[in-house]
Amino acid sequence: MPGLTLGGIDIEVVQKDIKNVHLSVHPPEGRVRVSAPKHIDQDTLRAFIIAKLPWIRKQQQKLQLQEREAPRDMVGGESHYYNGQRYLLEIVEREAPPEVDLGHHTITLYVRPGTDPDKRLAVLREWYRARLKERLPALIQRYEKLMNVQVAEFGVKQMKTRWGTCNPAASRIWVNLELAKKPASCLEYIVVHEMVHLLEPSHNERFKQLMTQYMPNWRSYRDELNSLPVRYEDWGY
Numbered sequence: 001m002p003g004l005t006l007g008g009i010d011i012e013v014v015q016k017d018i019k020n021v022h023l024s025v026h027p028p029e030g031r032v033r034v035s036a037p038k039h040i041d042q043d044t045l046r047a048f049i050i051a052k053l054p055w056i057r058k059q060q061q062k063l064q065l066q067e068r069e070a071p072r073d074m075v076g077g078e079s080h081y082y083n084g085q086r087y088l089l090e091i092v093e094r095e096a097p098p099e100v101d102l103g104h105h106t107i108t109l110y111v112r113p114g115t116d117p118d119k120r121l122a123v124l125r126e127w128y129r130a131r132l133k134e135r136l137p138a139l140i141q142r143y144e145k146l147m148n149v150q151v152a153e154f155g156v157k158q159m160k161t162r163w164g165t166c167n168p169a170a171s172r173i174w175v176n177l178e179l180a181k182k183p184a185s186c187l188e189y190i191v192v193h194e195m196v197h198l199l200e201p202s203h204n205e206r207f208k209q210l211m212t213q214y215m216p217n218w219r220s221y222r223d224e225l226n227s228l229p230v231r232y233e234d235w236g237y
Helices: 042-065 117-147 177-181 184-196 205-214 218-227
Strands: 004-006 009-016 022-026 031-037 079-082 085-093 099-102 106-111 153-157 164-167 172-176
Touching: 004 042, 009 042, 022 042, 031 042, 079 117, 079 177, 099 117, 106 117, 117 153, 117 172, 117 177, 117 184, 117 205, 164 184, 172 177, 172 184, 177 184, 184 205, 184 218
Parallel strands: 009 031, 085 106, 153 172
Antiparallel strands: 004 009, 022 031, 079 085, 099 106, 164 172
């Protein structure tokens, strides 16, 4: 099925072997993508999208208004964030393996002389990844007991369009590397969100009820996360 234009909005349509229609609005400008079952007819799909046009416009507006981080040059004096706190970056060149040290108000990046900005950023991202992997097990174990579920595997990866993902069949969850920069409450919210998908794969009323059961203030944490600046990204389009 070719793409559609409805209500002045261009919509990418991908048909594949799935049971339900999935609608997503992607940053930075609000590109719309619909994944639909192979058997769905165009009239049914059009009716579904038309009903969702107000939601699509709302999501596009939120994306277009959301504050974005400036690109990072990875030089001393830049602001960087960890666990919701602002730190100033310090660069120390030395003939030793790269290392990151967290101070009271600084993140010190130790690198070899001549290390370029991309490599400096890669070192900092690996430090973020390691910190998240240290923090996640305790969170997961806490909610495993509360929910009576088990996470078989978890991981951290850079994601452009999601804060987390869950594969219920494999009992696997992933969280976005960028959550290392956000307040601890935001990381906890995403962990709970993805773990609730082990009980309810969709975002229906049962999902919301379960979220409220296990994290009564989840909506405030969601709103806090969505209000924070998002990472600068060269989206390529």
